[in-house]
Amino acid sequence: MPKVTFPHMGESWRAFKMLLNDLGNEVIVPEKPNKRTLDFGVRYSPEFACLPLKILMGSYMEACLNGAEIIVTSGGSGPCRAGLYGQVHKKILNAVGQDIDVIVFESPRAHPIDFLRNIKKLNPGRLSYLSVYDCVTRSWEKLKYLDRVEKLTHSLRPIELEKGNTSKIYQKVIKWLDDAHSLEEIKRAGKAALEELLLIPRDLGRNVVKIGIVGEIFVLLEPSCNLDVEETLGHLGVEVHRSIFLTDWTRDNSNRTTQETLTALEAAKPYLPTPIGGHGQETVGHTVLYANKGYDGVIQLAPFTCIPEIVAKTVLNGVSKIHNIPVLTFFLDEQTGKAGMVTRLEAFVDLVNRKRTNDNYDLKLGMAT
Amino acid sequence: MAYLGIDVGSVSTNLVVLGKNREIYAALYIRTQGKPLEAILSGLNEIYALIPDELEILGVGTTGSGRYLAGVMVGADVIKNEITAHAVAASLYVPDVQTIVEIGGQDSKIIIMRNAVVTDFAMNSVCAAGTGSFLDQQASRLGIPISEFGKIALSSTTPVRVAGRCTVFAESDMIHKQQMGHKLSDIVNGLCEALVRNYLNNVGKGKEILPPVVFQGGVAANAGIKAAFEKELDLPVIIPEYYNVMGAIGAAQLAREETDKTGLTGFKGFKITGLQYRTTSFDCSGCPNNCEIVEIYEEKKVIGRWGARCQKWDII
Incomplete structure (x- = not known):
């Protein structure tokens, strides 16, 4: 059986593990990115590359040491260098003596034949297309529940009575999903997980601010890359809404673009009419949408040196003023010290709290004088 | 009746005892020297000796990068980030303040306020160019006491351009200018202007700087930097009397707001300086x-x- 690994993005590995396993591969589950991952990543990557390249580099290296032979990853569309990362990783890993192959899934809409060929490579059990379809359906269901459960934690964390309860229960219930295999089981486990989370004692009267999170997909989806910003904000009494979930992104790139993304791109148009790669346009668009929906603030997460996000950040200056919504940007790199981020987050939450209580206050006031 | 504010920063640990009418009973600025624990204890000891015996402490607040450490030690009523603390302190003394420039030992920040509310802020992110530590280092390299730095800068007649983008570049640029034979005062002044340029381009980027502008933090003692800000912004820059302990003042004020709500304090008392x-x-x-x-x-x-x-x- 071929030994297969893939990128670690939040909790999504639970679904991918099941899929690749069912297709007859031995899965080397990627480790949650940690200090060692970062050490490997920094050692084997070009210095100027962004954090996602380095983290993935380290992750793959760890998987190689655990015996992985094939890496499955996704490609990219538009002018962002992340689209090349699959090949870059392969070249580097081969150069340092790791005999490894990389299978890159591009958008099936744009490259259908390529897509089927890749599936074939990962189907050593020679399952029929119908069985493959069944496997994909089940793992897709699991992925959807993983996203739904995570979304629920975002709204529970700021109102939990006992700090840390949500995170604890969350860790418990996603294991249920992990153990579920048939479609029936997955649905049952998913529902049970949601119900269990809703049993957490809550303080419904609490004043909760709402903050939207925008930015580059990888640092958004992998908490160990963003210093657990969502959990930290939750504990500061903030309900976070993340603009990207893996299921939405997959839909955007497979069947048809989701309504949400279409609206975001539409909303970005007056400020950033052309695709600039990565999630630059989405970052701008979602910020506008969050403002329209009455969110109190937006946090942008970007890997250091990420061009699309740098462009978006500059555009956001104006968007923030015009739509009267505070925006805070974090550039993420190798730094693992959290103190600086916590200080800025606390101050930002203070700011949006005071802005909210001060009705007559208007960001645009400053411009008029 | 008064409130205690403690600001434990990377370079200095500051303590303030603030009265109900904004009067300062005592203010202390001591070097942290990498030992926040000792600095907090000796600070508490010193300030206890400075205040009247019968003065009652109604609340205590901590801020700065060591705020959690200080908070659990003294039993703080409020533990707040530096940005909020500095904003609160500045508006105590200049109620209509719209821009706060704060430059400390390891960080520099800009806080934009409108109608007494923080509407925007930024901190230096990946670079420490233009903070107190760098000025300290350059002053000692040039062999001048940091306290004289500002005066020397002001005596300059023809400022020399020094690169301000990065401290390493700034340093090699300064060495080059020294070798060329430029006057010390001109180089020092050039450095002040470079730091201000860097601050405005980096920390202050995209921010609308409106008067009154309040300049606080340890670097505000440097008259050269103040002059460079006034020149670059074309606005008067206000330096509050207690510019180097504003964080602690803010923490004390926040403790007052908090204990006004709760009516009691968790302050363990000055006796803790006797504990291990x-x-x-x-x-x-x-x-x-x-x-x-x-x-x-x-x-x-x-x-x-x-x-x-x-x-x-x-x-x-």
Whole structure:
């Protein structure tokens, strides 16, 4: 059986593990990115590359040491260098003596034949297309529940009575999903997980601010890359809404673009009419949408040196003023010290709290004088 | 009746006892020197000697990068970030302040206020160019006391252009200018202007700087930097009397607001300076992160833990 690994993005590995396993591969589950991952990543990557390249580099290296032979990853569309990362990783890993192959899934809409060929490579059990379809359906269901459960934690964390309860229960219930295999089981486990989370004692009267999170997909989806910003904000009494979930992104790139993304791109148009790669346009668009929906603030997460996000950040200056919504940007790199981020987050939450209580206050006031 | 504010920063630890009518009973500025614990204890001792015996402390607040440490030691009523603390302090003295420039030892920040509310802020992110530590270092390299730095800058007649983008470039640029034979005062002044340029381009980028502008933090003592700000902004820059302890003043004021609401304080009293505090650390081997956990002990009891990336060690 071929030994297969893939990128670690939040909790999504639970679904991918099941899929690749069912297709007859031995899965080397990627480790949650940690200090060692970062050490490997920094050692084997070009210095100027962004954090996602380095983290993935380290992750793959760890998987190689655990015996992985094939890496499955996704490609990219538009002018962002992340689209090349699959090949870059392969070249580097081969150069340092790791005999490894990389299978890159591009958008099936744009490259259908390529897509089927890749599936074939990962189907050593020679399952029929119908069985493959069944496997994909089940793992897709699991992925959807993983996203739904995570979304629920975002709204529970700021109102939990006992700090840390949500995170604890969350860790418990996603294991249920992990153990579920048939479609029936997955649905049952998913529902049970949601119900269990809703049993957490809550303080419904609490004043909760709402903050939207925008930015580059990888640092958004992998908490160990963003210093657990969502959990930290939750504990500061903030309900976070993340603009990207893996299921939405997959839909955007497979069947048809989701309504949400279409609206975001539409909303970005007056400020950033052309695709600039990565999630630059989405970052701008979602910020506008969050403002329209009455969110109190937006946090942008970007890997250091990420061009699309740098462009978006500059555009956001104006968007923030015009739509009267505070925006805070974090550039993420190798730094693992959290103190600086916590200080800025606390101050930002203070700011949006005071802005909210001060009705007559208007960001645009400053411009008029 | 008064409130105690403690600001534990990278370079200095500041303590202030603030009265109900904004009067300052005592203010202390001591060097942290990498030992926040000792600095807090000796600061408490010193300030206790400075205030009247019968003065009652109604509340205590902490801020700065060591705010959690200080908070658990003294039993703080409020533990707040530096940005909020500085904003609160500046509006105590200049109620209609619209821009706050704060430059400390390791960080520099800009706080934009409108109608007495913080509407925007920025801190230096990946670069420490233009902070107090760099000025300290350059002053000692040039062989001039940091206290004279500003005066020397002001005596310059023809400022020399020094690169301000990065401290390493700034330093090599200054050495070059020295070798060329430029006057010391001109180079020092050039450095002040470079730092201000860097600050406005980096920290102050995209911010609308409106008067009144308040300049605080340790670097505000430097008349050369103040002059460079006034020249570059074409606005008068106000330096409050207690410019170097504004964070502590803000913390004290926040403690007042908090205890006005709750009616009681958690302050353990100045007697804690007689207790034994010590910190220990160990590596947690629960996962590959190998977090280095720091524990603080009061006598034999653990009163706080830091450094974990999960909640495993949160419960004391």
